[in-house]
C-alpha cells in the first residue's frame with residue numbers, strides 16, 4: 001500500500017495524523033479488508049515507583065495532581081493577577097508592556113504563518129503521533145527499551161481513515177485523556193470490577209486493567225471486537241499483577257438486553273452477567289458523543305445499567321468539544337457536544353425515586369502520562385450514582 005487514501009465519507013483521528021512514510025505501516029488486513037496498523041503508546045511512568053495501595057492521592061508524585069472543580073480559576077490566573085489600580089503612576093501600556101502607535105492605538109503584531117516564517121515567535125505546535133512499527137524492523141523503540149520497560153508500552157492495532165461506522169477502529173484523543181485520568185484515579189479502579197462502553201480498540205480498558213480486577217470491555221460488531229480482543233492479548237503482560245482480567249463483550253446501546261446466546265461471538269455468559277451487575281462500581285466511555293441518536297442510546301444504556309447494578313457507582317465520560325461550520329446555522333456550532341451536555345442535565349434532573357445522579361466536570365489538571373496533545377476542548381465528566389436515601 002503506497003498511501004492512505006481519504007474519501008469524502010472517511011474520518012481520521014488526530015492521534016493517527018502525522019504518521020511518517022506509510023509504506024511500512026500496515027501489519028495485516030482485517031476481516032473487512034481494511035489495512036491494520038500497529039502503534040505503540042508509551043506510558044511516561046515508572047511502574048516500580050508505584051505502590052498499589054489504592055490511596056486516592058497516591059499517583060505519580062512529580063506532577064500536581066489535585067482534582068478540583070473547574071468552577072474556580074480555570075486558567076490559573078486570579079482576577080487580582082490582572083488588576084490595575086486606578087491612580088497608579090504607571091500606565092497600563094507600561095504595565096503590560098504592549099506597543100502603541102503614534103496615536104496611542106494598540107500596535108497589534110500579527111502572528112507570522114508558521115510555514116513562511118523561518119524564525120517563528122512561538123514554538124511550533126507539537127506534532128504528536130504514535131510510534132509506528134515497521135513491518136521489517138518490527139520495533140522502532142528498540143528491543144532494549146521493550147525489554148527494560150515492558151510495562152511502559154501499550155501496543156494497539158488500529159485502522160486509519162475509516163468510514164463513520166468504523167470509527168471505533170481508530171484511537172481517539174479522548175481515550176488517551178481518559179486513560180490518564182484512570183491512571184490518576186487508581187483508587188477508583190484498584191481491585192474493582194469496571195465496564196467500558198464503546199471501547200473501540202480497547203486502549204482505556206487495557207490501562208484500567210493495570211489496576212482493576214475485572215474489566216468488561218464492550219462495543220459492538222464482531223470485526224471491531226476481534227481487533228479489540230487482539231489488543232487485549234498484545235498487552236496481557238500489563239494486566240494487574242495477579243488476577244486482573246479483561247473480558248471483551250458485545251454491548252449494543254441500541255438493544256435493551258445483553259446477548260447471552262453462546263453461538264454469537266462476544267456474547268455474555270450468565271455468570272458474567274451476574275458478576276457484572278453484582279460487582280461493577282465504575283463505568284467509563286471515551287469519545288462516544290458524535291451522533292445525537294447514539295448519545296441518547298448511550299445515556300439510556302447507562303441509566304439501564306446503573307439501575308441494575310447492586311452497588312453505587314461512578315461513571316466517567318470523556319468528550320472532545322468539536323466545532324463545525326454548518327450550513328443550517330451558517331455559523332460555527334458544537335451540536336453534538338451541546339446535545340451531550342443537555343443529556344447530562346436531564347440525567348441529573350431525573351427523579352425516579354430510586355437513584356440520584358450527581359454530575360460534575362473534572363478539571364484537566366491531572367498528570368499526563370501518555371503522549372498526545374491535551375487540547376482545551378478535551379473534557380471529562382464524572383457522574384456519581386447513589387441510591388436515594
Ligand SMILES: C[S@@+](CC[C@H](N)C(=O)[O-])C[C@H]1O[C@@H](n2cnc3c(N)ncnc32)[C@H](O)[C@@H]1O
Pocket residue numbers: 167168169170171172173174175197198199200201218219220224251252253254285286287288294297
Ligand atoms: C469514536 S469511537 C471511540 C472509540 C474509543 N472509545 C476511543 O476513544 O478510541 C466511538 C465508539 O462507539 C461505538 N459505538 C457506536 N455505536 C454503538 C452502539 N450502538 N453500541 C455500542 N457501541 C457503539 C463505536 O463502535 C466506537 O467504538
